[in-house]
Amino acid sequence: MRPLERAWYARDAPVIAPELLNKLIVSKIDGDTVVGRITEVEAYTQDDPASHTHPGPTARNAAMFGPPGHLYVYLSYGIHHCLNVVTAPEGDGQAVLIRALQPVEGVDVMARRRGRRPDRELANGPGKVGQALGVDLDRYGTDLTARSSVVWIGDDGTAPPVSPRVGPRIGISKAIDTPWRFRP
DNA sequence: AAAGAGATGGTCT
DNA sequence: GACCATCTCTTTT
Numbered sequence: 001m002r003p004l005e006r007a008w009y010a011r012d013a014p015v016i017a018p019e020l021l022n023k024l025i026v027s028k029i030d031g032d033t034v035v036g037r038i039t040e041v042e043a044y045t046q047d048d049p050a051s052h053t054h055p056g057p058t059a060r061n062a063a064m065f066g067p068p069g070h071l072y073v074y075l076s077y078g079i080h081h082c083l084n085v086v087t088a089p090e091g092d093g094q095a096v097l098i099r100a101l102q103p104v105e106g107v108d109v110m111a112r113r114r115g116r117r118p119d120r121e122l123a124n125g126p127g128k129v130g131q132a133l134g135v136d137l138d139r140y141g142t143d144l145t146a147r148s149s150v151v152w153i154g155d156d157g158t159a160p161p162v163s164p165r166v167g168p169r170i171g172i173s174k175a176i177d178t179p180w181r182f183r184p
Numbered sequence: 185a186a187a188g189a190g191a192t193g194g195t196c197t
Numbered sequence: 198g199a200c201c202a203t204c205t206c207t208t209t210t
Binding site: 042044050051052074076077078080082084097099125126127128169171172 | 200201202203204
Binding site: 055058059060074075077078079137 | 191192193194195196
């Protein structure tokens with residue numbers, strides 16, 4: 001499996017999001033390797049009132065304005081670390097939120113981090129994804145295009161779903177009708 | 185099966 | 198001081 005190239009990420013988030021489905025995210029943190037298949041995503045653009053970049057550049061959203069293919073992590077509700085893939089060329093604040101994973105490797109590690117649960121509930125939500133992968137703000141800005149990174153995204157040849165399910169995004173209060181949430 | 189509420193902390197006005 | 202791109206547990210139909 002090889003990482004996706006930076007150029008692949010340099011496109012608009014609503015276009016990238018469905019193509020990210022079925023890609024693999026790998027984390028190698030604290031000596032534990034975990035792999036998950038991406039099964040739910042949401043797109044956010046700078047134009048979008050629901051996006052963290054909508055108000056313009058700030059300290060928190062700096063990574064979203066940075067180079068594509070890097071990781072934007074934010075602390076949600078003071079508790080959960082949510083992962084985003086930065087898309088679009090540098091200077092354009094877009095990203096794709098990873099909302100859910102299907103465990104592929106290191107299920108035991110995920111279960112230890114998450115507390116014993118059915119496999120289905122190990123990473124079926126953005127906060128759970130962060131916890132299962134062991135990712136926190138320390139990984140802010142990580143280059144997801146480098147195999148040597150502690151977190152990276154690869155393609156094992158599995159194609160994205162032909163007709164992903166599309167619908168409104170979850171947990172937001174603005175632009176609630178924009179259909180930028182994708183699932184297989 | 186659905187609805188409600190508390191946890192918890194960084195970011196921005 | 199308000200607002201969250203959430204999760205879990207408890208209470209109520």
